[in-house]
Amino acid sequence: MPSPDYSVDLELSEPPPEVMEYARQHCGEDPNTRLQAIYELREMIYERGECNPHRMDDEFLITFLRARKFVPQRAHRLMVNYYQFREDYPELVENVFPLDLRNLGDANVIAVPPYRDQDGRRLLFYRVGCWDPKSIPIEDLFKATILALEIGLLEQRSQILGGVAIFDLEDIGTAHAWQITPSVAAKMVKLLVSSFPVNTYAIHVVNHSWIFDKIFNIFKPFLNADMRSKIYFHRDDFKSLHKHISPNNLPERYGGVWPEYSYTIWLNSLRKNFTVAKAIITHGYKFRKGEVDEEVERQLQEKGINLS
Numbered sequence: 330m331p332s333p334d335y336s337v338d339l340e341l342s343e344p345p346p347e348v349m350e351y352a353r354q355h356c357g358e359d360p361n362t363r364l365q366a367i368y369e370l371r372e373m374i375y376e377r378g379e380c381n382p383h384r385m386d387d388e389f390l391i392t393f394l395r396a397r398k399f400v401p402q403r404a405h406r407l408m409v410n411y412y413q414f415r416e417d418y419p420e421l422v423e424n425v426f427p428l429d430l431r432n433l434g435d436a437n438v439i440a441v442p443p444y445r446d447q448d449g450r451r452l453l454f455y456r457v458g459c460w461d462p463k464s465i466p467i468e469d470l471f472k473a474t475i476l477a478l479e480i481g482l483l484e485q486r487s488q489i490l491g492g493v494a495i496f497d498l499e500d501i502g503t504a505h506a507w508q509i510t511p512s513v514a515a516k517m518v519k520l521l522v523s524s525f526p527v528n529t530y531a532i533h534v535v536n537h538s539w540i541f542d543k544i545f546n547i548f549k550p551f552l553n554a555d556m557r558s559k560i561y562f563h564r565d566d567f568k569s570l571h572k573h574i575s576p577n578n579l580p581e582r583y584g585g586v587w588p589e590y591s592y593t594i595w596l597n598s599l600r601k602n603f604t605v606a607k608a609i610i611t612h613g614y615k616f617r618k619g620e621v622d623e624e625v626e627r628q629l630q631e632k633g634i635n636l637s
Contacts, residue, residue: 344485352489357399369401380412395488396526414524421471426615430473434593439473441595447575451481451492458500467508478527479612491528499536509544518551532560603628
């Protein structure tokens with residue numbers, strides 16, 4: 330079967346009307362009060378001094394407002410948590426070279442496919458059983474996840490609609506279970522729930538076994554009722570998964586129509602897009618000379634941005 334057409338390009342333009350209508354209904358984004366909410370959030374940041382954002386433009390602030398239904402007080406708390414996370418775990422966000430994470434793509438541990446679900450949401454796949462903790466430290470999984478979130482948040486569609494994660498636990502063993510300590514669980518929940526301006530629409534768990542039950546018991550204390558309601562368990566019943574995600578928007582592995590796409594495809598696309606490269610460098614990521622296309626490097630240099 331021929332592969333469907335796809336593009337790895339990010340959608341950096343204004344969202345279509347139907348997505349903005351979703352933002353109005355589900356994110357509390359009213360065009361008539363949007364600027365007022367941005368103003369209130371900016372004033373809170375200045376007055377309270379609890380964080381020192383690297384950006385204060387409208388586009389950046391609106392990301393946090395959308396994640397908290399346009400309530401400035403809640404958006405401010407989220408922003409404080411975001412920068413506190415970066416301060417608490419500098420090893421995950423500082424001196425990170427995105428292309429160094431290609432080993433996760435090569436091992437098929439993480440994938441961000443160049444297609445979305447039937448509702449336009451980004452998908453993030455984890456095949457935990459492919460992860461060899463001896464050769465890939467768990468910190469790299471966090472780095473790759475954070476990078477995927479930061480890049481995804483460049484798309485207004487993703488800010489508004491949120492994303493969907495699929496955890497495939499086929500072939501997980503005790504070596505994986507030993508890596509999931511309470512501190513790791515707490516860090517993951519912070520990442521997906523309380524410290525990043527992302528809307529996790531749903532988490533689907535497939536091919537799980539008794540080992541997962543032990544792991545999930547570690548996560549439970551950190552999950553509130555809202556987060557638990559977004560987690561769905563399917564074991565190897567892909568028809569159950571299809572009730573949430575259409576087979577037309579899944580890889581063949583899960584009864585869908587798409588081939589496998591590596592995380593490496595996503596990473597390589599960064600090399601060719603000036604807007605994306607500039608944005609993630611602003612977030613603290615780094616590229617070495619020769620890791621981005623010559624034209625992108627030239628444009629970065631024109632903006633006074635030098636590669637490492």
